[in-house]
Amino acid sequence: ETGVTQSPTHLIKTRGQQVTLRCSSQSGHNTVSWYQQALGQGPQFIFQYYREEENGRGNFPPRFSGLQFPNYSSELNVNALELDDSALYLCASGPWDSPLHFGNGTRLTVT
Amino acid sequence: SQQGEEDPQALSIQEGENATMNCSYKTSINNLQWYRQNSGRGLVHLILIRSNEREKHSGRLRVTLDTSKKSSSLLITASRAADTASYFCATDRGGSNYKLTFGKGTLLTVNP
Numbered sequence: 063e064t065g066v067t068q069s070p071t072h073l074i075k076t077r078g079q080q081v082t083l084r085c086s087s088q089s090g091h092n093t094v095s096w097y098q099q100a101l102g103q104g105p106q107f108i109f110q111y112y113r114e115e116e117n118g119r120g121n122f123p124p125r126f127s128g129l130q131f132p133n134y135s136s137e138l139n140v141n142a143l144e145l146d147d148s149a150l151y152l153c154a155s156g157p158w159d160s161p162l163h164f165g166n167g168t169r170l171t172v173t
Numbered sequence: 174s175q176q177g178e179e180d181p182q183a184l185s186i187q188e189g190e191n192a193t194m195n196c197s198y199k200t201s202i203n204n205l206q207w208y209r210q211n212s213g214r215g216l217v218h219l220i221l222i223r224s225n226e227r228e229k230h231s232g233r234l235r236v237t238l239d240t241s242k243k244s245s246s247l248l249i250t251a252s253r254a255a256d257t258a259s260y261f262c263a264t265d266r267g268g269s270n271y272k273l274t275f276g277k278g279t280l281l282t283v284n285p
Contacts, residue, residue: 066215097275161221162273165215166214
């Protein structure tokens with residue numbers, strides 16, 4: 063049990079639609095990161111938020127955006143969904159510069 | 174892009190045997206970590222080794238780091254069926270954001 067919960071666990075969307083994924087972190091975890099994991103691959107860094115500000119971004123287009131809230135919750139928003147966006151999306155949180163605590167992920171399928 | 178490459182991609186052993194997985198990476202690092210992932214679920218942190226350390230132990234886990242070869246190994250001793258999972262190495266470069274770069278993972282199957 064990592065104390066990081068994600069919702070929903072599974073989601074099916076149609077190409078072109080928009081999606082919001084949610085994450086609730088442990089109290090005291092002032093960083094939250096989002097990762098995308100395609101089938102058979104390792105997780106890829108999307109972005110990190112620190113104290114509610116974006117603090118680093120991976121190689122993902124602007125249609126991937128996020129928010130971090132003061133109550134240790136966060137969101138990942140993806141606009142104009144593409145088929146290649148089908149993946150497991152993982153939220154991870156932790157104190158600064160410490161090993162990450164991962165949620166169980168949201169499995170997104172884009173048809 | 175993937176920073177690390179785990180080797181082998183898949184490993185199948187019998188309960189009680191030792192399992193060794195290797196990881197190579199491309200750039201200088203601050204820390205290297207190993208994570209475990211049960212099928213389709215979240216990752217669980219196993220162990221962290223800093224760039225100035227050469228070996229670290231935690232229970233049945235032993236990690237080595239060779240920064241001159243840009244490689245690390247994870248040894249699991251006396252494996253159990255419950256150790257069946259995918260194992261990933263992840264590196265960070267320190268600095269202003271805590272970005273982990275993962276390899277593609279090793280799928281370990283421990284047969285009872």
